[in-house]
Amino acid sequence: MAKKTYDLLFKLLLIGDSGVGKTCVLFRFSDDAFNTTFISTIGIDFKIKTVELQGKKIKLQIWDTAGQERFHTITTSYYRGAMGIMLVYDITNGKSFENISKWLRNIDEHANEDVERMLLGNKCDMEDKRVVPKSKGEQIAREHGIRFFETSAKANINIEKAFLTLAEDILRKTPVKEPNSENVDINSGGGVTGWKSKCC
Amino acid sequence: MEKMPSPGKEEGEEGEEEEEEEEGAGPEGALGKNPFQLTAEDVYDISYVVGRDLMAIAGDSRDVATRVTQLQFKIVRVLEMLEALVNDCNVTVEELRMERDSLRKEVEGLRSEGQPPNTEEVNPGTNKVVVDLTDPNRPRFTMQELRDVLHERNKLKSQLLVAQEELQCYKSGLIPLNNSQLARRDPQALMTSPSSSKGGKQEKTVIRKLFSFRSGKRT
Numbered sequence: 001m002a003k004k005t006y007d008l009l010f011k012l013l014l015i016g017d018s019g020v021g022k023t024c025v026l027f028r029f030s031d032d033a034f035n036t037t038f039i040s041t042i043g044i045d046f047k048i049k050t051v052e053l054q055g056k057k058i059k060l061q062i063w064d065t066a067g068q069e070r071f072h073t074i075t076t077s078y079y080r081g082a083m084g085i086m087l088v089y090d091i092t093n094g095k096s097f098e099n100i101s102k103w104l105r106n107i108d109e110h111a112n113e114d115v116e117r118m119l120l121g122n123k124c125d126m127e128d129k130r131v132v133p134k135s136k137g138e139q140i141a142r143e144h145g146i147r148f149f150e151t152s153a154k155a156n157i158n159i160e161k162a163f164l165t166l167a168e169d170i171l172r173k174t175p176v177k178e179p180n181s182e183n184v185d186i187n188s189g190g191g192v193t194g195w196k197s198k199c200c
Numbered sequence: 201m202e203k204m205p206s207p208g209k210e211e212g213e214e215g216e217e218e219e220e221e222e223e224g225a226g227p228e229g230a231l232g233k234n235p236f237q238l239t240a241e242d243v244y245d246i247s248y249v250v251g252r253d254l255m256a257i258a259g260d261s262r263d264v265a266t267r268v269t270q271l272q273f274k275i276v277r278v279l280e281m282l283e284a285l286v287n288d289c290n291v292t293v294e295e296l297r298m299e300r301d302s303l304r305k306e307v308e309g310l311r312s313e314g315q316p317p318n319t320e321e322v323n324p325g326t327n328k329v330v331v332d333l334t335d336p337n338r339p340r341f342t343m344q345e346l347r348d349v350l351h352e353r354n355k356l357k358s359q360l361l362v363a364q365e366e367l368q369c370y371k372s373g374l375i376p377l378n379n380s381q382l383a384r385r386d387p388q389a390l391m392t393s394p395s396s397s398k399g400g401k402q403e404k405t406v407i408r409k410l411f412s413f414r415s416g417k418r419t
Contacts, residue, residue: 043350
């Protein structure tokens, strides 16, 4: 099977409050586009993007979660499958920054222990509406030992850099092996299997 | 009494007619009316009729005329009393009607307001939501149903991506047609979803499968 289109598959997850721009960040990365209309994500969605790192073709399967509390039970069931999690807040929304600790707790509760985490302060193009100083983002990231970027999906600032850095961090810990005919597997929701196992 | 019967009878007959056709009974009709339906207008009609009859009697002699005049004062007084009573009665009826209407409205308002609390009483509990069944946007799917639909959507989406990728390979000539059997493996592997099987042990296998990068053959 010569024609495998990628060498590795990394599963990433975007989390954070509703409206911070998770979907826009992903859309910028996957399609290099930006849309100002706000459409709340329903439950969970994903996009695929293949990147090349250290001579390896890496397929990134990026899961985009709904930030709204009402989808919480659905979205948390996808944490387990993730190898990297991007926690996004909005620098113009203090509440979304305050909730970082809540999201970090969710990661602790639902994700794999060795998951790579990253903090993104999105909408950094809106300097005039900023309420969260960059230093505060850096500080909380340092406290938790995770990487931090300020990004703008709209102005295309640090988006690709953030995804590639996260992928590199995951690649660094990945034992060097070739994939077999592994494919994009969407049966990742730990919750789905968990639920099924409960009724069997 | 002896003199009155003849017009009285006429009045009575006309009165009966009047019950059938209210309009056009003339002043005499007022005497045949149900006293509880009497209006001030009817009292004036009665006054006119009585006055006319008295005039007819008084025409004969002076002695009679004097007595008729005395009687006339009494009749006028009685008519005045009747007028006052009729007016008062009508006002009261109107007041009662208005009050009845406003009370009726109040009851209707209370009934429509009162229904939701009644339902709440049926389903007590602080975390319960009352759903309006007539609202086209009412919530009607469970979280589990949404989860299943999203799961299926994402499965189909990933199958589409795989198919598109494969198609691209064929188009660009990367995969010769006789290799198609091999290439078809991928979508098939994808179809096997963990939901179609598995208990606790199997679940682990599925997760491991997701994150293991077993060696594959590249040529």
